[in-house]
Amino acid sequence: MKRSIKILVSIIIPFYNAENFLERAIISAINQSYTSIEVILINDGSNDGSEIIAKKYSDQHHNIRLFTTQNLGPGNARNIGIENSLGEFIIFLDSDDALGSESVKILADAICENESDIVVCKFTLYDKQQIGFKDAGWKLDSYKTTGKEAVKAMYSGRIASVVWAKIYRTEIINKILFPVGLWFEDRPYLMECFLNTDKISLVNDSLLKIYSQEDSITRRVVTKKRIEDLHLIYVIEMEMLGKYNNVHELSAYIINHHIDVLLDTFFLIIIDEKRMKHPEDQKKLYVDYIKKFMDHYPKYPYQISIKRKIILLILNGLRVFPWSWVVFFGCILLKKKYNGVKLLKKS
Structure with missing residues (x-):
């Protein structure tokens, strides 16, 4: 020792x-x-x-x-x-x-x-x-x-x-x-x-x-960079698993976590929308990355939790239904999480 x-x-x-x-x-x-x-x-x-x-x-x-x-x-x-x-x-x-x-x-x-x-x-x-x-x-x-x-x-x-x-x-x-x-x-x-x-x-x-700082990542208004970097970090994390032996089951943990991050970002966009310079552009970019994720994660044979399946079902609705409809149902069905993000944003 x-x-x-x-x-x-x-x-x-x-x-x-x-x-x-x-x-x-x-x-x-x-x-x-x-x-x-x-x-x-x-x-x-x-x-x-x-x-x-x-x-x-x-x-x-x-x-x-x-x-x-x-x-x-x-x-x-x-x-x-x-x-x-x-x-x-x-x-x-x-x-x-x-x-x-x-x-x-x-x-x-x-x-x-x-x-x-x-x-x-x-x-x-x-x-x-x-x-x-x-x-x-x-x-x-x-x-x-x-x-x-x-x-x-x-x-x-x-x-x-x-x-x-x-x-x-x-x-x-x-x-x-x-x-x-x-x-x-x-x-x-x-x-x-x-x-x-x-x-x-x-x-x-x-x-x-x-x-606590006013310009922390949590408090900043959602930007294009935030949405892009979340996806890039997810790609880096998943690709990293290929470098190591016997760790492939960790992909399920990364995928489930990324779904949580996508949900947090969805709520942050709702909260920040009035302060964004180009909210429609941010929304479109966010939906594009939802699609990329939906195309990517089924390649992995690990199950996601029932809770995350419901979250994905709601978020994937942005590709089909008007944004306002998904916001309405998302904030009702996931009210506790939405309120938690609002509280974190103000802390």
């Missing part, structure tokens, strides 16, 4: 136009009780005062390094961070969030004591008044799991499909790349990380503060 006290941990913080909260993230990283750390800041082409803040801290601290790149999104920025990390372990931290002072120590101790390659922790969600209102992260019956079971848990909502709130052994993830320029890039990256190891453990501590 290896002690973690002198093992270097790299904390990777990508940022874009984050001048209002970047300092909070950096301070939370450097104020760790665990001192064997380096902080890697990646400026993803910011045009506000973010880089000035980052440079101030990198000039003041020998263990903070700053890299600047063109604006290609967090996936590319994290890839740069991984490529330049020196640590045996890596933690991802978003620029609008913060680590607790004991977070790195708890995660580093756990990954060493359990001889794991990945450790998953919990996190606390904070509202616009910066009041913590919910703990999340994982819901499993055991503190250890396999890579395949972790993928199943991620696509069934029992492990958060985000790369933060986790620590990774660098030698496991430094050969895996984030998709560049796509939203929702965490999912396929995390899926591949899980599939590259069976040494995964979990800790019950909430070690990360996740703050």
Whole structure:
């Protein structure tokens, strides 16, 4: 059993136009009780005062390094961070969030004591008044799991499909790349990380503060890019299964999850319609991707749940019936889910 006290941990913080909260993230990283750390800041082409803040801290601290790149999104920025990390372990931290002072120590101790390659922790969600209102992260019956079971848990909502709130052994993830320029890039990256190891453990501590932001993906008005990227990520996820042996049953989990995502997007379009610049174009694009999905998923011999069959029946109605009819019946038959999306949109 290896002690973690002198093992270097790299904390990777990508940022874009984050001048209002970047300092909070950096301070939370450097104020760790665990001192064997380096902080890697990646400026993803910011045009506000973010880089000035980052440079101030990198000039003041020998263990903070700053890299600047063109604006290609967090996936590319994290890839740069991984490529330049020196640590045996890596933690991802978003620029609008913060680590607790004991977070790195708890995660580093756990990954060493359990001889794991990945450790998953919990996190606390904070509202616009910066009041913590919910703990999340994982819901499993055991503190250890396999890579395949972790993928199943991620696509069934029992492990958060985000790369933060986790620590990774660098030698496991430094050969895996984030998709560049796509939203929702965490999912396929995390899926591949899980599939590259069976040494995964979990800790019950909430070690990360996740703050609500006005420009979060959930709150943004639905755009063409969101709809396109959801489909592209789904294609990447399904194609990835072909790289690994004995994981084909995972396609059922990905398909069921994608149906849930399609339903969420349908409700978001309804909620956002009055704020969209070209709502009819977004609706048409969404229906096109419903068709692509309906043409694609029957190729896989795994059954989807009865609940998802009903959802697909409703959504597929958009190809035949007027949009308003499907909205009416969808919001009635799936009222609880619709209200949940509305609540999440406002949180």
